[in-house]
Amino acid sequence: MNEGPFRRLLVDDINKADVILTGIPYDEGASCGSGAHLAPKTMRALSAYLPPLTKDGNDISSLKIFDSGDIKKCKDYFKTIEKEALNRFKSDKFNIFLGGDHSVTIPLQKAFFDYCKQNNKIPAIIHLDAHPDICDVYDGSKVSHACTNRRSIDNGYNPIDITLIGIRGYEKQEVEYFNLHSEIDVYSTTKVHQMGVESIINEVVKKYDDRYAIYLSYDIDINDPAYAPGTGTPEAFGLTSFEVLTIVTELFKKAPIKAFDIVEISPLLDINNITSWLALKTLYEVFEILIAKKNESKE
């Protein structure tokens, strides 16, 4: 059956939407394998096969999505992404961005920072990733996908408000940076296995009260490559897809997450689209939580 992308969840009128979806088909910030620019297209195509139900059979058809399409490649692309993202944040809808490699998060988080400042919220970042992405320069570039968090700090985020989860692939300069900046909370996969997912979630949730607005950035390579092989820089010793799902959904339930991206899915490097499917199915679990939050705010 094919009823088109996202089937009955899509609406044409942005005013009737709970969520704005935006694709960013860009992978020129990737350092290793490419193909992440194809992820938005692939995920839309696959979504046509998904009924509006969660993994537990719960109906999510009351969630309404406005698909704003892709931000098309142009001159000053990052500046354009930043402007377009700020407009979307100002709509006060929940924004989900589909990358793209992780460099697209640089302008997205810049726009989110400005939005938070205008709304008297403390801008914060939770970064789910095998990699810290905190290089100053990588491959001669300051806007490589390995520089995302470093640029966000340059753009005003306080390091103390940044949390990294799933880390297991460092550059030497990143280790040196963390030695000087112990205020950044880094949960490596080693630490996740020692502490357990639940205790980590509790710690992270405690850190962010309602004064904060969190940008949750989800690099698919936080999952072990066994679960998400279709990505440019696969990293061994990762988390299971269920562990990552638990982290994502519990954070959505318990922390003030105000924006979300999923990046680094490369359909070119994938096997039977399992990595795109993982991202898509994760979105559907998130949609259920967004419905619960919508209903709470109505009460």
Ligand SMILES: [Mn+2]
């Ligand atoms: Mn990564």
